Amino acid sequence: MDATTTATDTVQQGDSHEHxxxxxxxxxxxxxLAAMTALEVxxxxxxxxxxxxxxxxxxxxxxxxxxxxxxxHLKFEHQMFKLLFYTGLGLALFVxxxxxxxxxxxx
Amino acid sequence: xxxIERPTPTAAITLRAPVTPAQSMGIVxxxxxxxxxxxxxFTVDHKKIGIMYGVFAMFFFIVGGVEALLIRLQLATPDGKxxxxxxxxxxxxxxxxxxxxxxxxxxxxxxxxxxxxxxLGARDVAFPRLNALGLWLLVAGGLILNASWFLxxxxxxxxxxxxxxxxxxxxxxxxxxxxxxxxxxxxxGSLIGSINLIVTILNMRAPGMTLMKMPVFCWMILVxxxxxxxxxxxxxxxxxxxxxxxxxxxTFFDVAQGADPLxxxxxxxxxxxxxxxxxxxxxxxxxxxxxxxxxxxPLFGYPFVVFSGASIGxxxxxxxxxxxxxxxxxxxxxxxxxxxxxxxxxxTGVKIFNWTLTMWGGKIWYSTAMKFSIGLIVxxxxxxxxxxxHAVAPSxxxxxxxxxxxxxxxxxxxxxxxxGLFSGFYYWWPKxxxxxxxxxxxxxxxxxxxIGMNMTFGxxxxxxxxxxxxxxxxxxxxxxxxxxxxxxxxxxxASLGSLILTIGILFFLINIVYTARKGKIAPLDPWDxxxxxxxxxxxxxxxxxxxIPVVHHLxxxxxxxxxxxxxxxxxVQIATGEQLVRAEEANADAxxxxxxxxxxxxxxxxxxxxLGFGVVYGVPIMIVGVLMILGSSFGFVLExxxxxxxxxxxxxxxxxxxKELAPLG
Amino acid sequence: MAMWLFLGSECLLxxxxxxxxxxxxxxxxxxxxxSQIFDIPFTSVSSFVLLMSSLTMVLAVTSTQRRDYERSKxxxxxxxxxxxxxxxxxxxxxxxxxxxxxGFTTNLFSSSFYTxxxxxxxxxxxxxxxxxxxxxxxxxxRDTGDRAEVVELIGLYWHFVDIxxxxxxxxxxxxxx
Numbered sequence: 001m002d003a004t005t006t007a008t009d010t011v012q013q014g015d016s017h018e019h020x021x022x023x024x025x026x027x028x029x030x031x032x033l034a035a036m037t038a039l040e041v042x043x044x045x046x047x048x049x050x051x052x053x054x055x056x057x058x059x060x061x062x063x064x065x066x067x068x069x070x071x072x073h074l075k076f077e078h079q080m081f082k083l084l085f086y087t088g089l090g091l092a093l094f095v096x097x098x099x100x101x102x103x104x105x106x107x
Numbered sequence: 108x109x110x111i112e113r114p115t116p117t118a119a120i121t122l123r124a125p126v127t128p129a130q131s132m133g134i135v136x137x138x139x140x141x142x143x144x145x146x147x148x149f150t151v152d153h154k155k156i157g158i159m160y161g162v163f164a165m166f167f168f169i170v171g172g173v174e175a176l177l178i179r180l181q182l183a184t185p186d187g188k189x190x191x192x193x194x195x196x197x198x199x200x201x202x203x204x205x206x207x208x209x210x211x212x213x214x215x216x217x218x219x220x221x222x223x224x225x226x227l228g229a230r231d232v233a234f235p236r237l238n239a240l241g242l243w244l245l246v247a248g249g250l251i252l253n254a255s256w257f258l259x260x261x262x263x264x265x266x267x268x269x270x271x272x273x274x275x276x277x278x279x280x281x282x283x284x285x286x287x288x289x290x291x292x293x294x295x296g297s298l299i300g301s302i303n304l305i306v307t308i309l310n311m312r313a314p315g316m317t318l319m320k321m322p323v324f325c326w327m328i329l330v331x332x333x334x335x336x337x338x339x340x341x342x343x344x345x346x347x348x349x350x351x352x353x354x355x356x357x358t359f360f361d362v363a364q365g366a367d368p369l370x371x372x373x374x375x376x377x378x379x380x381x382x383x384x385x386x387x388x389x390x391x392x393x394x395x396x397x398x399x400x401x402x403x404x405p406l407f408g409y410p411f412v413v414f415s416g417a418s419i420g421x422x423x424x425x426x427x428x429x430x431x432x433x434x435x436x437x438x439x440x441x442x443x444x445x446x447x448x449x450x451x452x453x454x455t456g457v458k459i460f461n462w463t464l465t466m467w468g469g470k471i472w473y474s475t476a477m478k479f480s481i482g483l484i485v486x487x488x489x490x491x492x493x494x495x496x497h498a499v500a501p502s503x504x505x506x507x508x509x510x511x512x513x514x515x516x517x518x519x520x521x522x523x524x525x526x527g528l529f530s531g532f533y534y535w536w537p538k539x540x541x542x543x544x545x546x547x548x549x550x551x552x553x554x555x556x557x558i559g560m561n562m563t564f565g566x567x568x569x570x571x572x573x574x575x576x577x578x579x580x581x582x583x584x585x586x587x588x589x590x591x592x593x594x595x596x597x598x599x600x601a602s603l604g605s606l607i608l609t610i611g612i613l614f615f616l617i618n619i620v621y622t623a624r625k626g627k628i629a630p631l632d633p634w635d636x637x638x639x640x641x642x643x644x645x646x647x648x649x650x651x652x653x654x655i656p657v658v659h660h661l662x663x664x665x666x667x668x669x670x671x672x673x674x675x676x677x678x679v680q681i682a683t684g685e686q687l688v689r690a691e692e693a694n695a696d697a698x699x700x701x702x703x704x705x706x707x708x709x710x711x712x713x714x715x716x717x718l719g720f721g722v723v724y725g726v727p728i729m730i731v732g733v734l735m736i737l738g739s740s741f742g743f744v745l746e747x748x749x750x751x752x753x754x755x756x757x758x759x760x761x762x763x764x765x766k767e768l769a770p771l772g
Numbered sequence: 773m774a775m776w777l778f779l780g781s782e783c784l785l786x787x788x789x790x791x792x793x794x795x796x797x798x799x800x801x802x803x804x805x806x807s808q809i810f811d812i813p814f815t816s817v818s819s820f821v822l823l824m825s826s827l828t829m830v831l832a833v834t835s836t837q838r839r840d841y842e843r844s845k846x847x848x849x850x851x852x853x854x855x856x857x858x859x860x861x862x863x864x865x866x867x868x869x870x871x872x873x874x875g876f877t878t879n880l881f882s883s884s885f886y887t888x889x890x891x892x893x894x895x896x897x898x899x900x901x902x903x904x905x906x907x908x909x910x911x912x913x914r915d916t917g918d919r920a921e922v923v924e925l926i927g928l929y930w931h932f933v934d935i936x937x938x939x940x941x942x943x944x945x946x947x948x949x
Contacts, residue, residue, distance in 0.1 A: 023834055030827035037823060040946055041816040053947065060942040064935050071830050072931045080309065081776045088780025091337050091424055092787035099373040100791055102428065102440050234774070302777050309773065336781045344788030348887070355876060357883035359792070365799040366880055374788060744905070 021070060029070050036063055149704040151235035152649060156242050157221030158539065163246060164214035170253070171205035172612065174198050176605055179563070183602035185584040185595060195580035196263035197282065201252075203266035204286065207386065208293050209249045211520070214528050215389035216241075216297070219304055219328045221539065225640035225647060226322045228313025228656045233306040235702040236743065241300035243712030248293030251719050255285035262286035265578060267375055267430075268349070270360030270368040275353055281723055284353055287346045288719040294346075295715070298339045301332035308332075313639070315658035319413070322638045322662075323406065326413045327392030330420040334381040334388075337424070342378035345371060354722055369434060376427035384423045386520060387487075388416060390527020391458060394480035397534050398462050399662075400636050401477035402469030408461045409661060415454035415461075422451050432500045433507040441500045448498035455491055459484060474634070475549030479530035482557055486522025490515055493568065508578070511571025517564040529556070529615070536622070537629030541645045545626065548618040555611030562604025566597035632684025637662040642687055653695035705746060710739035775925045779932045786936050789888045790943065796880040797944075803878035806885075807948055809869050818861035819941045822896075825854035826934045829927045836910075836923040844923065845907055851930065852903040855896050862893045885944065892940060895933045902926050 021029075036059050048055055069075035074082060100106065147155055178198055181187035190198060220238065224231055232238050255261040260280035264273040273283050308329045312321065349371070351357040358364035360371050399406045406412060428436055428444040436444075462484055471477065493515040497503040506512055529552075536544045573592050575582055587594035632641050642664050643652050660666040667687055669678045682690075718732025797806070832847035866886070874882045906926055910919065 021830060021834065023831060026827060026830040026834070030824065030830075033823055034820065037816070037820060040942065041812065043946060044812045044816075056942050056946055060938060063938045067826060067931055067935045067938070071826050071934075072928050081773065084773070084776045085780045085783075087333075088337055088777075088783040092783040095341070095377045095424060095427075095784075096787045096791040098425075098428075099377065100795060102373070102436050103367065103369070103795055104437075105795060298781065302774050302781075305777055306774050336777055337784055340781050340783075340785035341788050343785055344792070347891075348792065351883065351887060357877055357887070358880060359796075359883060364880060365801055367795065370792065370795060741905070745909075 021073060026071070029066060033063055033066060146704070148709060149239075149706055151231075151239050151702050151704055151708075153220050153224050153232050153235065153238060154539075154647065154649075154651075156238055157217050157219075160213045160217035160220060160242060160245075163242075163249065164210050164217055167205050167209035167213070167249065171202050171210055172609065174202040174205065176609060178202060179602040179605040181580065182582065182598050184598075185587065186581050190580060192580045193260070193263065196265075196578070197256075197261040199578055200263050200265055200268075200286075201256075201261045204252060204262070204290070206520075207266065207382070208290060209245075209252070211386045211524055211528075212293075212297060213245055215328075215331070215386070216245075216300060218324075218389060218393065218528070218531055218535075219331075220300075222535065222640055223304060223307060223325055223328055224311070225538075225643070225651060226325050226638050227308065227311060228316060228639050228652060228658065229307065229311040230651050230655075230699070231702060232303055233311055234303045236705050236708050237299050237303050239705065239708035240711055240743075241296040241303065243709045244296030244299070244715060245293045247712045247716035247719070248289045248291070248296060250289075251285050251292060251716060252289030255280075255282045255289075258285070267379065268371075269375075270349075270371045271362070273349060273353075273371075274360065284350070284723045287350050287353070288722055291343065291346045291350075292715055292719055294339045294342060296712075297335050301335040301339075304328060304332045305336065313656050313658050316663075319410070320658055320661045320663070323395040323409070323412055323416075324389075324392035324638075327388045327395070327416050330416050331385050331388045334385050334420050334423065338378045338381040338385075341374055345374035345378070348374075350722065369431070372431050372434065373427070376430045377424075379430065380427040381420070381423045384419055386524050387527075388419070390483065390524045390531075391416065393527045393531040393534070394462065394483050396638065397476050397480045397530050398465045400534070400634050401472045401474055401480075402466045403472070403635070404465060404469040405637075405662060405665075406461070407464040407467075411457055412461050415457040418454045419451060422447060422454070426451060429498060429500075429503070432503045445498055445500045449495065452491065452495050452498070459488055459491075472634075474533065475544070475546055475553055476530045476533035476634075478550075478553045479526045479533065482553065483523055483526040483530065486518055486526060486557075486560070490518025490520075490522055493518065506571060508576055509571035510567040510575045510577060513577055514564050514567035514571060517560075517567070521560055521564065526556075529553075532615075534634065535640075537633050538640060538645050538647070540622075541629050542622050542626035543629045543633060544622050545618050548614055548621060552611055552614040552618060555607055555614060557611075559604050559606070559608030559611050563601050563608055564604075566601045566604075570594060570597050570601075630685065631688045635668075635684070637665040639664055641684055642667075642691060644688060644692075650699045650701055653691045655696070656691075705743070707739050707743035707746060711736055711743060714739055775928050779928065782932065782936075786888075786891075786939075789884075789891055790939065793884040793888045793944065796884040799880040801879050803874050803882060804872055806881065809872050809874055810945055811865070811868070812945060814861070814865065815941065815945050818858050818865075819937060821854050821861070822858045822934055822937050825851045825858070826931050828854060829930045833920070833924050833927045836920045839920075841910055841919075845910055848903050848907045848910070848923075852900050852907070855900040855903065855930075859893055859896050859900065862889065862896075866890075888944070889940065892933070892936055895936070899926070899930050899933055902929070 040056060040059050043052055043056060068085075074085060147159065150156065177190060178195070181189040181195060181198075220232070253261075258281060260282045262268070262278070262282040262285065263280075264278055264283055264286075268283065268286065271277055308321075308325055312318075318326075348357070348359040352359050352361070358366055360366050360368045362368060395406060395412060426444055426448045428440060429448045432441055432444075462480075466481075493511070497506050497512070497515065533544055533549055536542070569592060573588055573594065575594055575598075582594050582598065584595070629645050631645060639656055639658070640647075642656060656663065664684070664687070668680060668682050668684060670681050671677070672679045714732050714735030716732075717735055718729055721727070721729030721732050828847050828851040832844050832851060835841075835843035835847060869882075876883060876886050903926065906923065
């Protein structure tokens with residue numbers, strides 16, 4: 001691939017390999033994720049009372065960002081990639097939360 | 108190798124693959140001709156794709172224009188007899204859909220495709236074959252949309268397709284099915300196109316061109332593509348839900364089943380409002396190139412123009428509910444959206460201020476391109492002001508669904524967007540076709556359009572405030588009102604205006620024919636322009652630049668022509684554009700390899716089109732479509748982006764038939 | 773970069789589908805309620821399968837980066853198989869629900885449920901096809917310089933499908949309407 005047409009300050013992809021995840025690390029993270037899933041599923045069997053909803057939501061968010069940051073190694077990527085992805089995510093959250101709010105979904 | 112810098116997964120596996128496409132798909136060698144119809148249909152050249160977008164859009168501009176004329180004829184007199192109620196519904200629905208999805212967006216895509224790489228100093232876009240795919244998907248979508256005219260009636264629910272009008276009960280023909288599928292497919296095309304253009308802008312600028320040295324047109328296109336990338340998936344969801352409702356019996360918008368039809372409105376406008384900026388920002392970009400060139404001054408406040416454009420885009424995502432003030436959102440929502448909407452007037456005002464100050468004190472050259480740009484500033488401002496009046500929720504409640512709204516958005520879209528595009532036609536025609544559009548015919552074109560447009564849409568303010576509703580196929584003498592506010596009088600003026608507008612546009616078409624036959628050959632730098640697209644020949648060579656320019660300034664081409672005199676501090680011309688182009692030619696790069704044409708983009712698009720018809724006409728056709736898509740996707744993926752030697756025809760007439768473009772060396 | 777943009781865009785797609793589901797999940801005029809038909813242990817297992825396929829995908833990416841193509845082929849196959857298992861589970865689940873009286877058109881809950889999970893299933897299926905194709909290409913060609921990059925990009929897509937399921941699993945299955 002010829003990169004000569006690239007501007008000096010452009011974003012180069014794939015320079016993250018050095019920071020990439022080692023296999024052992026990946027397995028550890030997967031185990032943690034599995035444990036969190038087990039905890040989530042346990043809410044089905046054990047009554048968590050008032051903690052039920054917050055626990056599930058927090059676990060979901062933690063799992064989400066763990067996969068994004070480590071498995072998708074966004075944590076180690078160029079700012080631009082974070083911007084692209086998190087803009088999409090942020091906009092999605094914003095517009096759909098507002099839309100649901102107008103339906104009085106959260107009341 | 109190819110100038111594709113970072114391929115997508117689909118395009119990526121191909122690099123230096125030992126498998127030739129001939130072997131990998133077993134049937135065909137890839138196309139290599141550079142003349143004849145095949146060179147267009149299978150091309151991946153961004154310039155040819157750009158021109159095809161333009162031709163496609165122009166065709167549908169005329170189609171949509173005829174639809175508009177029929178509407179105006181129907182409304183010219185009370186109890187019009189030109190169209191039936193049903194046909195009238197189809198007419199305004201398809202007029203809007205055609206103008207937005209098949210004229211405005213493709214025409215903006217035409218400009219973006221053609222000029223983005225040229226202004227960035229690149230030889231093509233980042234993913235040339237995806238670029239072709241985007242075009243052909245759009246064509247497939249356009250054909251499906253309009254096929255409905257001949258297959259039992261077009262869509263008739265308005266371009267916003269509110270439920271329940273879009274449901275099977277109130278719209279029993281297949282029109283809405285074709286509409287959802289057509290818009291969906293065209294939407295996929297734009298999504299692909301916009302991802303491609305964003306990567307092009309971020310990765311393929313010429314050396315030295317930082318983002319803040321990039322022409323404003325590119326900036327506006329960048330903002331637009333972001334809007335598309337993040338808003339198209341929302342309409343995709345809405346269209347999928349509607350398709351499932353109509354074709355597979357779901358009840359997403361059926362009140363009887365406990366559904367909330369407002370869901371459609373939210374989804375539609377979360378897409379629909381950014382879409383409005385998708386339409387207008389390219390025009391802003393074009394006139395921001397035209398105004399400094401013809402004022403012979405640099406743009407006033409470049410960073411302000413850039414950031415106001417970006418903030419229009421961002422805030423544009425937070426105002427969709429102002430289309431729904433009349434639905435009873437509740438006071439908090441209405442207040443919040445009302446304020447956000449008014450806030451958008453600020454960056455827009457900043458832009459108008461900057462354009463005006465760019466002209467202030469300049470040596471203005473009233474070319475046709477410049478006239479259209481100035482026209483945009485004036486007419487868009489009028490439309491913007493009426494826009495602020497419906498940001499105010501109470502007055503919006505009065506105006507909703509009246510002709511006042513029609514007046515507003517035609518001032519911003521026709522007076523804004525269309526004038527911007529016409530400005531672009533006159534400015535860049537010599538670049539694209541090497542001939543100058545006739546300025547005299549251009550003058551007629553401009554003035555008739557200004558007069559026609561104001562006569563058509565100006566009276567609609569009055570009609571709307573007097574209570575004439577939109578989308579009604581007749582108005583009656585009994586309710587027409589009296590005196591100065593008589594519906595009859597103003598409707599006649601509007602219909603007359605639409606005829607004058609038509610004649611104005613006819614002058615443009617005449618101008619094209621005249622220019623093609625007898626037009627003056629364009630000099631290399633006819634307007635004393637400022638940006639990089641002028642540093643190559645007109646029309647540009649297939650590889651755009653003989654040498655990739657190195658950029659040091661904003662408006663680099665201008666700075667290569669003029670420099671400040673060290674002692675007096677005045678700008679002195681040190682070279683003409685012509686000299687600069689010749690200098691580039693003399694120092695051409697050796698090895699230039701361009702991506703090669705491909706069958707697969709159009710093949711995939713045909714498959715998608717077939718799938719679309721399948722959704723309406725039954726599962727067997729769907730399966731054929733899916734198989735076609737799968738097969739051609741594999742062809743697409745397995746094909747190297749640059750043809751292998753084996754695929755070239757043997758050079759018959761001195762190498763003229765081959766695709767090798769650069770001096771061999 | 774294009775992949776990240778595409779994923780950013782997909783956020784809004786799934787966001788829309790999830791919101792539709794959230795809005796309509798309680799609107800049940802007829803047919804069984806979710807709590808009556810959801811088989812949480814079964815779905816937990818298939819969620820776990822999909823989660824583990826993310827791990828194998830990571831292993832496929834790292835082994836491709838090491839140019840250990842035998843390993844990467846192995847891990848790609850395993851990932852594809854896990855993905856296929858997930859899709860198979862979903863087909864089984866849909867069939868079971870259907871037999872219990874929850875058709876696509878039964879009520880708003882069912883329509884939006886099938887649309888959301890079906891869309892996700894289609895994404896997984898497309899992912900499986902891409903993984904298989906990728907495996908085929910790796911075993912055919914020897915000298916593609918950017919091979920690691922391609923595996924990585926498809927890996928991104930695969931992980932994204934996984935994170936969408938993380939959300940769906942919690943919001944749809946674990947939190948009752």
